[in-house]
Amino acid sequence: MEKEKSHSVTGSKTGIINSGKVITAEKLTKRFGDFIAVDHISFEVSKGEIFGFLGANGAGKTTAMRMLCGLSIPSSGKATVAGFDVYHETEKIKKSIGYMSQKFSLYEDLTVRENIRFYGGIYGLSNKQIADKTQYLAEHLHLTSQQDTLVKSLPLGWKQKLAFSVAIVHDPAIVFLDEPTGGVDPVTRREFWELIYDASEHGITIFVTTHYMDEAEYCNRVSIMVDGRIEALDTPKQLKEKMDCASMDDVFLHLARKAVRGE
Amino acid sequence: MPAVVVKDIVKKYVTKKETVTALQGISFEVAAGELFGIVGPDGAGKTSLFRILTTLLLAEEGTASVDGFDVVKDYKEIRKRVGYMPGRFSLYQDLTVEENLDFFATIFNTTIEENYELIKDIYSQIEPFKKRRAGKLSGGMKQKLALSCALIHKPSVLFLDEPTTGVDAVSRKEFWEMLKRLKAQGISILVSTPYMDEASLCDRVALIQKGKILAIDTPAAISKNFGNKLWAVKAENMFGLLKTLKKWEAVKSCYSFGEYYHVVMKTEIPDGQQIVSYISDQQFKAIEVKQIDANIEDCFMALMQDPNN
Numbered sequence: 188m189e190k191e192k193s194h195s196v197t198g199s200k201t202g203i204i205n206s207g208k209v210i211t212a213e214k215l216t217k218r219f220g221d222f223i224a225v226d227h228i229s230f231e232v233s234k235g236e237i238f239g240f241l242g243a244n245g246a247g248k249t250t251a252m253r254m255l256c257g258l259s260i261p262s263s264g265k266a267t268v269a270g271f272d273v274y275h276e277t278e279k280i281k282k283s284i285g286y287m288s289q290k291f292s293l294y295e296d297l298t299v300r301e302n303i304r305f306y307g308g309i310y311g312l313s314n315k316q317i318a319d320k321t322q323y324l325a326e327h328l329h330l331t332s333q334q335d336t337l338v339k340s341l342p343l344g345w346k347q348k349l350a351f352s353v354a355i356v357h358d359p360a361i362v363f364l365d366e367p368t369g370g371v372d373p374v375t376r377r378e379f380w381e382l383i384y385d386a387s388e389h390g391i392t393i394f395v396t397t398h399y400m401d402e403a404e405y406c407n408r409v410s411i412m413v414d415g416r417i418e419a420l421d422t423p424k425q426l427k428e429k430m431d432c433a434s435m436d437d438v439f440l441h442l443a444r445k446a447v448r449g450e
Numbered sequence: 451m452p453a454v455v456v457k458d459i460v461k462k463y464v465t466k467k468e469t470v471t472a473l474q475g476i477s478f479e480v481a482a483g484e485l486f487g488i489v490g491p492d493g494a495g496k497t498s499l500f501r502i503l504t505t506l507l508l509a510e511e512g513t514a515s516v517d518g519f520d521v522v523k524d525y526k527e528i529r530k531r532v533g534y535m536p537g538r539f540s541l542y543q544d545l546t547v548e549e550n551l552d553f554f555a556t557i558f559n560t561t562i563e564e565n566y567e568l569i570k571d572i573y574s575q576i577e578p579f580k581k582r583r584a585g586k587l588s589g590g591m592k593q594k595l596a597l598s599c600a601l602i603h604k605p606s607v608l609f610l611d612e613p614t615t616g617v618d619a620v621s622r623k624e625f626w627e628m629l630k631r632l633k634a635q636g637i638s639i640l641v642s643t644p645y646m647d648e649a650s651l652c653d654r655v656a657l658i659q660k661g662k663i664l665a666i667d668t669p670a671a672i673s674k675n676f677g678n679k680l681w682a683v684k685a686e687n688m689f690g691l692l693k694t695l696k697k698w699e700a701v702k703s704c705y706s707f708g709e710y711y712h713v714v715m716k717t718e719i720p721d722g723q724q725i726v727s728y729i730s731d732q733q734f735k736a737i738e739v740k741q742i743d744a745n746i747e748d749c750f751m752a753l754m755q756d757p758n759n
Contacts, residue, residue: 242618243618243619243620243621244588244589244590244617244618244621245588245589245590289616340468342493343491343492343493344491366616369615369616369644370491370492370615370644371491371492371644372490372491372492372494372659372754373491373646373705373747373750373751373754374705374751374754374755375491377705377706380706381692384689384692388689398616398617398618398619398622399645400619400708401706401707401708404708404709405688405706423709424709434708435708436619439619439620440619440620440623443618443619443620444620446620
C-alpha cells in the first residue's frame, strides 16, 4: 500500500472560518492496526447546516465523530472543525463545539439550574451570562417551575431537551448529537427536532446521528457510511431520486446491506 | 389457553420522597403462538411489566399468569417455561460464546445438541466465534447470543425487552425476520420496542405510555381507528411551514413525518384545497397536500394527546 503522508496542517491560526465551512474533511482516515475504521472520508459541512451522519452499527461513525471532536488523532488525511486543525488544535476545537450523546449528558444529582451553571462555568461563561442563559432556557423550555428539580426526576424527553440546550449553552459553532432521540416518545422527539431547527436558524451547525430514518429526512444533507467509507452524500430528496427509493429507510437499507464487515 | 394473561396490574416504586406508579392497572391477553408487541417510549413501564411476568418483580395489585401459571404462586414453574432476554446484556462476559450457551442449557437440564434445531438459524451466525469471550463480541453478535441463550431450553413463551434499541435499521429488519421464524415454530413471543414502525410487524400490539395502555389491537385496526382525516403537507422552507401550520387556528395537530407534515384539522374538510390556499397565501412555494392513511405513530401521538388518557 502506498505510504501516506502522516498529516498536514490546515486551518487558519486564528480559527476564523473563511469559507463558511464549519467542517472540512479530506481523505480523513483512522486505522487501528490493520483495521481501517474510517477510510478516506471527504466532505464539508456549511454554517447552520443540519447534517445527518448515518451508517450501520460498526460503519465507523463514532470513530469519525471522535476525530472531529478532537478526541482521537487521525492516522492520515486532513480535517478542520470550526476552522481548527484536528491534529494540532484539538483544545480549541473542544471549546468551539457542543456535544450531546444519548447516554451521558447531564448530572442526574444536580438540579436544572446547577447543570446549566456547571456547563456554563466549564465553557467559561461569566456569572452574568450564566444567569441570563438560565432564565432564557427556563422560559424557552417551559422549565421555570422546575429549575430547582433534580434532573433525575425530570421525564426523559425534558432531560434530552435540556441536555441539548446545555450542549449549546456557549453558542458553539457546531454541535455534535449522537443519537439524541433514542427511546424518546414520538411527540417529544418532534419537539426536540424543533429545537434543532431553531438552533440551526441561529447559525449553529448541527451534526447528528440517528437510527430513526424519518429523522434523516429532516436534515439538509445526509451522509451514509458503509464499511468506513462515505457511500452516499446528498440531500434526502436527491438520494431518494438517485436510488429510486420511496423513503430514506429504503435508501439506507439499499446502501447498508452492501456492508461486508460486521460491527 | 392464552400464553399470557395480565389483569389490573399495578406497580409502584416507593421512595422516601415520592411514589412513582410505573403501571397503572393494565390488563391484556396474549394468545398462544402470537407475536405480541408492547410499544412505547422509555419510562412507559415496559420493563416493569416484563419483570413481573418473568417473576422477577412483584406487583402491588392485580394478577398475571404465564402459560396458565400464576406469577406469584407458581413462579418456579414459570421460570422453567419462559425465555427472557432483558434490555441490558446480561450474559457472562468472561465466559466464551459456547460456554454461555452451555451454561444456560445445563441449568435448564438440557443440552445444546437437544435443542440445536431451534437456535440453529441464529446461533450458526455466531458459531464461527464460539471460542470468543462474550464481552468481546459486537453489539449485534451479543444480541444473537442472548437470544440463543433465551431459547436453548425451548421455552413456550419468549420475553424480549427492547431487543432492537440502538440497533441500526438493517440489523433491526434481520432481527424481526428471526422473530417471524421463531413464531412459525409455535413459540409465543412478547416483545417490547420504542420504535413505532416495528408495531406493524406484530400480530397485535399494546401501545403503552406512562404506565397506561392507550390501545390494544392489530396494527391495521389501530390505524383504522384514527378517527380523523389525515393530510400530508409539504412545501419549500419546511421549518417556516411548521411554524405557520402550528399558528393556524384551524389546525388541530401538526407533526413532522419524514419529508411531510401530518396535519389534522379541527373541522374536517372535503379535500386539501383549503390547506393549499391558506399556505399559498402565506407565500409558500412548491406546495403539496394529499390525504393519507394514519400509521401507528400518528395514532400513538393522537392517543397521547387525548385528555382521556
